[in-house]
Amino acid sequence: MISFVSLPYSKYCFMSSTPALASSRAHALLRKEVLDLRAYHVPDSFGYIKLDAMENPYPLPPTLREEIAAIVASAAINRYPDPNPASLKEQICASQSIPTGIEVLLGNGSDELIQLLALSLNKTGATMLSVEPSFVMYRMIAIFTGMRYAGVPLTPDFSLDLAGTLSAIEREQPALVFLANPNNPTGNLFAKVDVKQIIEAAPGLVVMDEAYYAFAGESFMPHLASYPNLLVMRTFSKLGMAGLRLGFLAGSKTWLEQLDKLRLPYNVNVLTQLVAGKLLAHNDVLMQQAEQIRKDRAWLYQQLGEIPALQVFPSEANFLLFRMNDAHAVFNGLKLRGVLIKNLDGGHRMLKDCLRVTVGTQAENERFVKALIEIINDER
Numbered sequence: 001m002i003s004f005v006s007l008p009y010s011k012y013c014f015m016s017s018t019p020a021l022a023s024s025r026a027h028a029l030l031r032k033e034v035l036d037l038r039a040y041h042v043p044d045s046f047g048y049i050k051l052d053a054m055e056n057p058y059p060l061p062p063t064l065r066e067e068i069a070a071i072v073a074s075a076a077i078n079r080y081p082d083p084n085p086a087s088l089k090e091q092i093c094a095s096q097s098i099p100t101g102i103e104v105l106l107g108n109g110s111d112e113l114i115q116l117l118a119l120s121l122n123k124t125g126a127t128m129l130s131v132e133p134s135f136v137m138y139r140m141i142a143i144f145t146g147m148r149y150a151g152v153p154l155t156p157d158f159s160l161d162l163a164g165t166l167s168a169i170e171r172e173q174p175a176l177v178f179l180a181n182p183n184n185p186t187g188n189l190f191a192k193v194d195v196k197q198i199i200e201a202a203p204g205l206v207v208m209d210e211a212y213y214a215f216a217g218e219s220f221m222p223h224l225a226s227y228p229n230l231l232v233m234r235t236f237s238k239l240g241m242a243g244l245r246l247g248f249l250a251g252s253k254t255w256l257e258q259l260d261k262l263r264l265p266y267n268v269n270v271l272t273q274l275v276a277g278k279l280l281a282h283n284d285v286l287m288q289q290a291e292q293i294r295k296d297r298a299w300l301y302q303q304l305g306e307i308p309a310l311q312v313f314p315s316e317a318n319f320l321l322f323r324m325n326d327a328h329a330v331f332n333g334l335k336l337r338g339v340l341i342k343n344l345d346g347g348h349r350m351l352k353d354c355l356r357v358t359v360g361t362q363a364e365n366e367r368f369v370k371a372l373i374e375i376i377n378d379e380r
Helices: 009-017 020-031 032-036 062-073 088-096 109-121 136-144 162-172 192-201 220-227 253-262 270-281 283-305 326-334 362-379
Strands: 105-106 128-131 148-153 176-180 207-210 230-235 245-249 310-312 320-323 354-360
Touching: 009 253, 009 362, 032 128, 032 136, 032 230, 062 105, 062 270, 088 270, 105 109, 109 136, 109 176, 109 207, 109 230, 109 245, 128 136, 128 162, 136 148, 148 162, 162 192, 176 192, 192 207, 220 230, 220 245, 245 253, 283 310, 283 320, 320 326, 320 362, 326 362
Parallel strands: 128 148, 128 176, 176 207, 207 230
Antiparallel strands: 105 245, 230 245, 310 320, 320 354
């Protein structure tokens, strides 16, 4: 017979929360892969011009904000959200030009969808494959879920190494392939003919991550019906809904009804559903802002291209990657001048001395360029 001893609450907490004991227990129980990980770092951005996270810098029109305030005020936040919001899915299908017969699965941003895909396909020995450098969460989520990961280096100009990728597919036989297109953090689109060969060669599922679709001129959405192993993933975060955390997978019912079994209940909250629905009803406003960001990107690319001390890479996203000597010092110098961008130096061997700047408003872009030139001149 098992007997239990009841202890006073404070004594029990003291006995079980000794830091050394807790640390020892954690190291004994946690997977080594988790212990070896570093948490995804989000820097404090208070007081800075925030150009580090690929967000839309433009506010919504006042009338639209008033409409959103009204629906939020009347939201039934005391109730669970609709577990399968059909009207929101219909709005997504209409606004995203999703082909007839293709369905969508909603996620709490695209990160949740990546994790869901990894969980669903992670049989013993299964491999996730992607190119590198690319979105860091592919590798991290593979580690989270215990899935084997294989990374294929891009060429020096960040284009696809088609021969190397096809060879890796043949060797690794991946259950899951992720291709971000445009790619993050490089900003470039991959050649469509190369991507098609990868989809055709892959023995498993291929996911085109089109997080930056609104700023690019190409998409694989129209090709979903042509490839039974293809899904397209998008997020609305870059389009002006970063705070709402809404993403979706588009593909055949064959895939999505199985993936839906792993989706946690009520994963898209009631406020996200309501506000995203209102914004998608005004999709023209969001697309006008995306067009302005493309114009802002062209201006910023030209300005950076005129600075001899750096190399800026072409981009089809809402950010620009550039390389210059002593990236850490430049990053810190920009922070001292009130501008926060992303320091990628040390994140991957191909990103040595690389920095990434999100396209901001005209005033923000001008402030960034001015600060960057000041740093360069101070170093002379």
